[in-house]
Each structure stands twice: as structure tokens, then as C-alpha cells.
Amino acid sequence: MADPEPLIGIDLGTTNSIVATVQDGQPVVIKNRTGQALTPSVIAVSKNGKRLVGGIAKRQAITNPQETVYAAKRLIGRKFSSHEVQDALRSLPYEVVPGQHDDLRIRMGGKDMSVPEISAMILQELKADAEAHFGRPVSKAVVTVPAYFNDAQRQATKDAGRIAGLDVLRIINEPTAAALAYGFSRTVNGRVAVLDLGGGTFDVSVLEINQGVFDVVGTGGDTYLGGEDWDNRIIEWLVFGFAKEHGIDLRKDRMALQRLKDAAEKAKVELSSVKETQLNLPFISTPPGGGAALHLQAALSREKLDDLTADLAERVVGITTEVLGEAGVRASELKEVILVGGMSRMPKIVEAVRGYFRREPCKGVHPDEVVALGAAVQAHALVAQEGELLLLDVTPQSLGVAIAGGYVRRIIPKNTTVPTSATEVFATSKDFQRLVKIMVLQGEHELAHQNELLGEFVLTGLREAPRGQVEIEVTFDINAEGIVSVSARDRETGLRQSITVTASSGLTEEELKRIMDEQRGYLMAARISEELKVKRMELDSLARDVMDALTRARLLPGGGGLPADAVPRAEQVLEHARQVRAGEDVGALGRACELLTGCLTQLKGPSRSGMGR
Template sequence: MSLAVGIDLGTSNSVVSYFDGDKVQTIADKEGRTIHPSVVAYGYGNTTVVGYRAKQQMSYAPENTISSAKRLIGQHFDSPEIQRIRKLTSWGIVKGIHNDARIRVQGQIYTPQEVSAHVLIHLKKTAEEALHKPVNQAVITVPAYFNDQQRQATRDAAEIAGLECLRILNEPTAAALAYGHQNKTTQHIAVFDLGGGTFDISILRIKDGFYEVLSTAGDTFLGGDDFDWAITEELIRQVKQHHGLDISKRYVAQAKLRKAAEEAKITLSTEPTAQLAIPSLTRNKNGEMIHFQHTLNRRDFRALATPLIDRCIEVVSKAIQEAQLSTLQVENCLLVGGMTRTPLIREAVEKFFGRTPISSLNPDEVVSVGAAIQAYNLQHQNNETVLLDVTPQSLGVATQGGFISTIITKNTSIPVEQSQIFTTTRDNQTEVRIKVYQGESGKTKENTFLGDFVLKDIRPALRGEIEVRVTFQIDADGILQVSAKNEETGSAVSMYIEEANKLSQSEKNNLKETVYEESS
């Protein structure tokens, strides 16, 4: 039997762990490092390097080095978030054939799934070298607030990488599983997960191996990257103020500043000030080399970070309300993600909950540890642990006038199946188009469009005479299937909503071959 591992496929960094039924091993590379940068660098001839070697290339070849590809996965090209990211990256973001966001490097177009597959292959090989056995299965974690298309795209990345994805598991739920594995007491916990690119908060009840998610909330465009960019933008202002030069379009110089910003952020977690020194940043208008120096203190960082922290706390407050609990009823708060090492974050969490958050578990590794435990449970059919997760956003269909009829409400436990009866809206209507949306607004234009399909061959009749049953099914991975049934004839049509934007099987097969050639 091949081994099954747990993978935290992160925006900035990724981690792979293995559980043998007795102890969990977070897997290190040959240099002893357990944290693997989610960075892919493309060289000449489409060769790739991944991880630390790729991250080193960011400062001198940023246009060929892809980081934070997870922020693009499963996203529509024309979404406001993608358009904002386009202005910040040194590599290109273009529209794909499914209106998906794709990556352009050296004139070549890559899907985010393909880039993520390179990271997964790197983790797979690292695990095989450490465990001395083939690794062909994995539980892969995603942000709790990922929508259906993002979850399916993550599955596609695993398939391209040659991994059977046993389960797509929400990151906060995985962290709670790792925590509960060591702490058997009955309790309510909050999992505050601030990673490199996303933020999630989940409220859970843990009792006797039963993990019930009561509510979840999040922001898929709020993470460590945004704190880095806040510092970077301040450094760009400093360069302009002291040297009269706008370097916002000088990508190599900007990459150097961003690297310095990330290092300063880390330094300020333990020191009151951070000294930034970048020799040979770039040349000024006269061709003279600029040697940049700047001091950043915690007060400066607080001013830059406070708007982002306030966004986090606003989401936390919403999750507590939706769980119908008070902060006093939440016994513990578990911190997850490297950003939670930042004192400002810890202070804000402690102030909100009125107690010191748990810091005994490694915030970088705890998600992959939980995923590894679940991989073992699934592979060995261990039924002693039960995970009851929820759908993070409401799901419904469009109705007349641009409104939404909700079929599955936010924070409904999954897996789940729910139906509603609709009728024709016009006389002699012979087909019905089912348009599926995700979000909390009652209006279609304020929600995320997931996809649509058509139920045909309806008997012509007066409006309202023909009934159509629309059924939503969400599986344990949080992936949605929608069906529509003509109640008069019994004819039905269904589809996985992701099929509107997902890669075809032939695309995945071709990418699988290409990715392994690039990685070899």
C-alpha cells in the first residue's frame, strides 16, 4: 500500500506531514527544513525549480518567478480581486478559455493548477525521499472560505501532480483535528487562521472524537501578503520622497523592497525596530545607483497593519454571532498560520476573546498535521473520529427580477442535500435555465456566479403550471452538484457546477505530462 500524507498547500508556504497511527512526522527536506515556499521559477526551455531555490530567484528574476498562485486558483479573470493583483505582480495575468485567471511567463501561458501541481510534486518527492516509500494519496487542505470552483481546481492540481486527493479538508478544521488529537476535553474552540494569502475563522464544538463546525467565515484575499504589500508601498513612498523616483513599475527593485518588507515584518515580531538596507536598489534618473536604507519600528508597522487587523476582527465577530455563542463560551482560541506569530495579531485576538490564545502548537505545521491524521483515518477506515463541517457561503438560484432564492444557507452541515420546487415563468416555456450563485445577498449582481445549465423539452403550458425540482448536493469535500427535474415527466439533468470553468480531462492529462517534464 502506498502512503497517504497530509498537505497544507499554502499561499506563501506549504507543509507535508505523515501519521502512522502512532505519531505524526512533519517532513523535512534534505536541509532539515519543514516549511517549503510555494514558489515556482521558470527557466529557459520551460525548466522549473520549486521551493527555496525558486524563492532566491525572486529578487533578480521576479518576472519569471511565480508566488502566491493559490490566490488565482479557481478565480474568474474579471473579478475585482484578480484585477487588483494584476497591478502588483511582475508576471502577467491573462484571461483563460473558461474566463479563468491564467499566468503568463516568458510568453507561455500556465494555469494556476499547473503551478500548484509543481509545488505538490515537490512535496510528494520530499515525502518519498524521507519515508522511503511511494506517496500516491493525500488529504489536501484549503481555506474554509474557498468556493466550489476553487476546491475543484485544487483537486485538479492534485490530479496533475499524480496524487489521488482523498479529501479536500478545510484548514481550520484540520487544525482543530490536530489540537483535539492531543486535547480530549469537551470544549468550544475558535480557530484563527491567518496565512500568507487568506484568513479563516471557524468555531467548533469538540467532544469524544466528534468535531462539529458551528460557523465559519473568512476572506480569501487577506493574509501575510497584504501586510507585506502595506510595508512595501510605504517603502516605495520613502524612495519617492527621498530620491524623487517612482519605482512602482520597476519590478526588480520592487521585488527587492518586498523581500525587505517581509524580513522587516518578521524582525518586528521579536525586535522593537527593523533596519532595512538594500544596496544597489536601482538607478535614479541620472543613472546613479540608489543605496536604500530605512528604519521601521513597531509603531510604524502598527499604523500600516491596523486596517488589516481590523478586517480580521470584523470577520471573527461575525463568526461568533453566527455560531450563536458569546466569547465567554469559547474556551480556547487556536492560532494558525505564520502571521499569528506577529505580536499585533496576538494582542488583537487576546483582546477580543479576553484570554490568551493557544500557542503550544506550531502555527506553520498544525494544519498539515491535522490533514495527515485525517489521511490515516480515511485510508484505514477509522470511524472513531467524525468531522462535521459546514458550507461557508449560502447557495441558491437566480429568479425573476435578478433576485436569489437560497436553497442551502451558510453554515449548513455537510454533506447535505436540499431541494426546492420552482415553476415556469412564461406561457409556453419549453426550457428552464438554472443559474447558480453563491453569497449572502438577495440580488444576483452582489453574489458570485458559479455556473448554469438548461433543462429542456418542457411541455408548452401556461406559466406556473409546470413544476421543476432543483436539488443541491454538497459532498464531504464541499463540492456542489446541482440537478433539475421536470416533476411532470421525471426527466432530469445535473452537473457539477465546477464543470463550467474546470479543466477538461484532456487538458489535465496534457498538463500532467508537461509538468513532469518541466520538473524532471
């Protein structure tokens, strides 16, 4: 019986991504092809048009800032006009432009690309790492997202998976995944809080764990609070100081901005283990009127960084307080507080969490790896024939519809366990109206326009009647991944209209298919390019060996006993190999390698036996 196809769990991060699986009953991290656990979430297009992913993309970011994309996760599923995107435009060295439906596109390699396309490139890299690990194809995965991701962001993440050639079996919340990894193979019963502060997002989830059942009782967060914000505060501090001294705004120079970004991130990391660090950026700029190059030198202390980011740490505590309050849980009732994410290493964050909960946060999990490991546990549980792990997650934000007066009627409140379904009956608001528009909203604000519009559809064919006499039944369904479906039915006639909500700023099915075709074409071309590279290297090596063998044969008396046609034939094969090498035919290169191998065998055989006599 064939082994089942391997399943993987993926943490698609803002700064780094990681892939894991379950082997021999234990979740393990899959190392990438450079032997590292973490793959930088960086994509670039090189000067010659080649796509770069991960570490190789990050290393060239300073010299190629406009064609290097990072932190795409913070942009996924967002509208171009949103204040988060407009705020990000001030500090991003790459170009972000509006799409046709207020979605956003990233200009890279002379092409406007959607954020799911960018994210898919990272997922493809992780998929390739997993396939190298298993030695066979991998097509199924569980992918994690921040708990406070709305439906648009979840849909966009699923789209990224499809583009990457992955069947995303389930999307689960990052703090929930961390709890799964924490509780795996442990006897854990009671309530735990998971605080996940990563490179771009912050999430809090409270879970009740009992005999393998992981029941999320409350969740919340901020999808625009993370390590990137600490980096940006350092960048702003450096920019302000340089402008004060030299009158030059470094943010207007893309290369300088990328260097500042790199230096800020390194300084932040260093200040988790030292009290002070030096930032030294020589030749960062030149005066407008010419003259000697200007250098940036600054000393940044941990105390100064804490002062620059004090409000960010306060937001972490404030969100935590809000989530516990909504869940009806007191800090003293928690059995464990689990702090994960790269930013959990920052002393100020540890201090803030310790001060709030009046206890030391759990250090029994790897802050970078635990989310991916939890996703792998969930993937394994979805297909395992044994085990009793059950995950009961919640919807992070309320769902409802717009009603007369510009208000929202909530149908499913936040922190409702999913999957779930709820129905509410509405009446027409105008005399003799023949249709109603259903606007599906997500968020907590009472005013409709202050919430996220997930989608809209129209129910037509209503009976003409005075207002209030025609009743419309609206039903919301949310699956285990948090994906929303909405239907509306005229209770009198039975007429029905429904949609599976797709993000109003997301990709259409036609766009998805086009992008998937393009990605398949690119991957096929990349595979052929790699095969050409390998075959050319093999041909070059064989050609050198044949030339060396020819040289030795010519030095031996009588040609070392070679057949009379051996040398001319070898010269002909070498000339043929030179011609073939310039082409793009992998098969021809392979045949040339076979001919060279034959020549080499003929040239080496007699000369070796002759030398031995």
C-alpha cells in the same frame, strides 16, 4: 501482508507549504530533502529553462522576478476580471494574463500556465519529499484549503492534485484541520475557536468537540487577507517615500519590486521580535536622465507597521465577530481559542485576539505545522480500522439559484453541515416556455450578479403552458469535501438534467488531460536528466581514477607488472568514455562506467601487489 500505501496530509500554503503523515500513531511533519519542514511556495523557470521549486526558486527571485511565481494560492479559482486579481496586478512582478473564459493564466517560461498547473508543481515537490521519506511511491493525500474557499477554488485545488499525480481523498478546511491536530490524543470536550491567519488568507471556525467528534458549527473568513497584505503595506510605504524623495515609482521596475517584496517580508518577520528594523536596498534605481545610482534606506518601527496595517487587524476582529454571531456562540462560552498560521506570531494580532476574547490564545500547537498535521490525522482516519474520529464540516457560503428579477433563492444556507442535500420546487416564469436555464450561485448577496456563478445548465422539453403551471424540482447535493452537484427535474414528465458543478473559470477535462500528459512528460524528462547527471558524475570520477592509476603505472618499473595490453586498453576505454559522455544515453553511460571499473581493477591490482613486495 504488504504494508498499506502511505497517506499524507498537505497544507498548500500561500508562502510556505508543508506535508505530514501519521507514524506509530502520531502525526509527524515530513522534512523536505534539504532537511527543512517548510517548503517555500515559489515556482520559477531559470534562464536555461529549468523548472525550480521551493527554496532554490525563492533564492533566485530577485535576479529573475518575471519568471518567479509566488502567492499563486491567492489567485487559484479566481476570474481575471475580479477585483482581487486586478488589485494584485499592481504589485506582482510576474505577468498575469486573461484566459479564454475570464480565467487567469500566469506567463512563465514563454508559456501561459493555469494556476492549478503552478500549484501542482508545488504539490509534486511535496509528493517527492514524501516518497523520499517513505522510500516508495505515494499517490493519496488529504489537502487543506481556506474555510472560505468557494466551489471554484476547491475544484481548482483538486485539479492541481490530479495534475500532480495525487488522488485527493478529501479536501478539508484549514482551521478544521488545525482543530483535528489540537484535539488529537487529547481529552477535549467543549467549544473551541480556531483563527488561522496565514500568508494569504484568514479563516475562523467554531467547533464543538465531544468524544472524538469534531462538529463545525460556524465558519467564515476572507480569502484575500493575510501576510501578503502586511507586506504590501510596507512596500507601498517604501514606494511612496522613494517617489516623494526622487520622483521615481519603483513599482514600474520588476526587479526593484521583487527586492522591495523580499525586504518587506523580512522586516515584517523581524518586527515580531524587535521594536525597530532597518531596510537598506542599495542601487535600487537610477535617475531617468542618468547619474549616480540611488539607494533606499528606511527605518521601520513596530508602531509604524501597526499604524500602516491597523485596518487589517480590525478586519481580523470584525470577521471573527461575524462568525461567532452566525454560529450563535459567545466568546465567553469557548473552552479554547487557537491561533495558527505564520501571521499569528505578529504581536499586534496576538494583542487583538487577546483583547477580543479576554484570554490568552492557545500556544500548545505549532502555528506553521498544525494544519498539515491535522490533514494527516484526517487522512489516517479515512482508512484506519480503529479509532472514532468523526469530522462534521460545514459549507462556508450559501448556495442557490438565480430567479426572476435578478435575485437569488437560497437552497442551502451557509454553515449547513456537509454532506447534505436539499430540494426546492420552482415554477416557470414565462408563458409557454420550453426550457429553463439553471444558474448555480454561491454567496450571501440578494442580487444574483453579486454572487459567484459556479455553473449553469439547461433543462429542455418542458410542456408549453401558461407561466406557473410547469413545476421544476431543483436538488443540491454537497459531498464531504464541499463539492457541489445540482440536478433539475420536470415534475410532470420526469425529464432530468444535472451537473457536477465545475468552476466556470476552471480547466476543462480536455485541458486537464493535456496538462497531465505534459507534466508526465516533463517529470520523465527531468528524471532522465537527473539520471544523466548522476551517471556523468560517476563516469567522471571513474575516469579520473583510471587516469591516476595509469600515471602511477607508467612511473613504476616495467609498468608495475601490468599485462601488455592494459595501458592501451585503458586509453581506449577513456576515449570511449569521453565520446559517450557527450551523448544522452543513460544505458551507454552505465556501460562505460562498467568498462572503466574493469580497467581500474586491472590497473590497481598488480601495481598494489608489486608495491607491497
